[in-house]
Amino acid sequence: MANGEAILEARGLVIKFNLRGRALTAIRGASLDLYEGETLAIVGESGSGKSVLTKSLIGMLDRNGWVDSGSAMFEGRDLARIKDERDWLGVRGKKISMVFQDPMTALNPLLTIGAQIREVFELHHGLSGKKADYAVIEMLERVGIDNPEERRRQYPHEFSGGMRQRVVIAIAVACKPRILICDEPTTALDVTIQAQILGLIKALQRDLSFTTVYITHDLGVVANVADRVAVMYAGRIVETGLAEEVFYDSRHPYTWALLSSLPQLGVKGKPLYSISGTPPNLFNEIRGDAFAPRNPKALKVDFVAEPPEFAVSPTHRASTWLLDPRAPRIEPPPAILAMRAKLGGSSTGAAGGRL
């Protein structure tokens, strides 16, 4: 699926926030490509900048935030340069739309479900009257809501959490977007509902052929849906590659640490792995590799110079000095090696280019 054209190319995005007069750099030069029809998962711990990065693509940064430099080319336009709120209206909700984390609060409690979906058809497709009604009913049917003719007249409080998330998804795809950003779409839902929602998004993606971006820290979701994975740490994308490359042949120490903390990799009777320390303070200038202070096997150079991006394969890149030819050979932690062995991936890490 990831063999399509790049429809969005972000280069060196720097996003800053003004917090009580001090500038915080939330995104420190992130580059990312999105391909037609693919599913990309952006993973990373809280505060790594996943949400900020995607919010900047639809012009929904909080008021005190701004894109400082870099570019994000989409359909011949640089999204990073859009300043005027009116210019965003042609993109946001029309070409790029978004599904939020908590369906319980995402809908307006005082408007009927139908009215809230209808808004999109009226706004972006110029439908009205009966035509808009039919579009709403069809959309509700499409996201798997029974009895849409009646249900559209109901209010959000008459819907369960999973049903509400379906409505939110209906709203997001009603405009026939090219890119759908899902910000932790299943975190607030029951585990049984989660799979249904992921399945629904997949099915809609197939029918409407849009590109999906998941923001999540649930690696289970990633394994389930993603074609490609981007790992974020401290406002930078430290590793990106096809899902199997990132899971079975990861190169960045942070990705190793992240994967090691998967509960499935834990050994019964032993405490689960957790990454020690805390992410760096983004108010300060970060020197070298931002993850170095938390990385027990960090090299000297990690504290001094920022690692450049190395290509592991045409689709797999990582920013770590370990990939420099001069670097000493450092094996991934045992948990990662065990996982690779168990899942039949390469345990040597040498066959990275294999697709």
Add this chain to the structure above:
Amino acid sequence: MLKYTVRRLLQSLVTLLIVVSAVFLLMRLLPIEGYFGDGYDKLSESQREAVLQKMGLLDPWYAQLGSFYAGLLRGDLGASTIYRQDVPVLQVIAPRIPYSMRFGLVAIAIALVAGLAMGVSMAKHKGRAMDKLWTGYVVFVNAVPLAVYLLFIQLYMTELLGLPLLFDKYRPSSWILPALSMSLGSIAGYAMWMRRYMVDELNKDYIRLAMAKGLPRSTIMVRHVMRNAYVPMAQYLPASILMTISGSIYIESLYSIPGMGGLLVDVIQRQDNPMVQGLVLIFSSIGIVGLFLGDLLMALFDPRIKLAKSEASR
């Protein structure tokens, strides 16, 4: 919906009963000397007793309360005992009702328009100059005793704008300042609550979704934020009606308006029990009707309330 309405109506009646009975009994606790004004010393013991007997004040309190409610059921509020002796209470009050009501309604209308607009502009420009300016106004109105600024308005505005100092029912220009004065407090109240609720709504998740849909900011403001902010606002409508009325007690005497507010102060001081009871009944009815309407409005605006079986949803 009907059940909800009937329930609330019955509750309102009970509240009214309690308020009126409480005021009735409190009036009976006042010293009896008060009923005679300056004439207390001039009357003999037996003359005084005759006066009290005539007012029915020598009966036990429950008998007095009983006969008051018996009269009320027949639509009889009794006759004034002191203010205008032997004239039926309703007859004294009736000509004054239109003045108070008219001023009250005009003031509320002004307050609604100005207050809501002020609140909306504060929410829209939150944290900026416009917000701070209007916040200054709200703080001023709430912090400075109303007697002070109302007096200043009467003294200086009349001169500045060439408006009459006292109310005169034949001069329309004499309506302006009292009505404006009455609305000042409510304007501040509306503005403050509207700002607060709009800011609350603006921070909610569904506003983010509305933005993500690509709706223009103005549409979000009108369709989502303002509409939803009106729901809790509806609760404050009755409070503002009460405020307008209580404000009017002072304003009516300031501008010599022949309304009910000034009258109430007068008859309490002179211990004219039937008059006080009658006026309190009217004032509390207005307040309770206001509260009731507020609840109904909320239920109309908010689809979640109709389903509520108890008050839990409030």
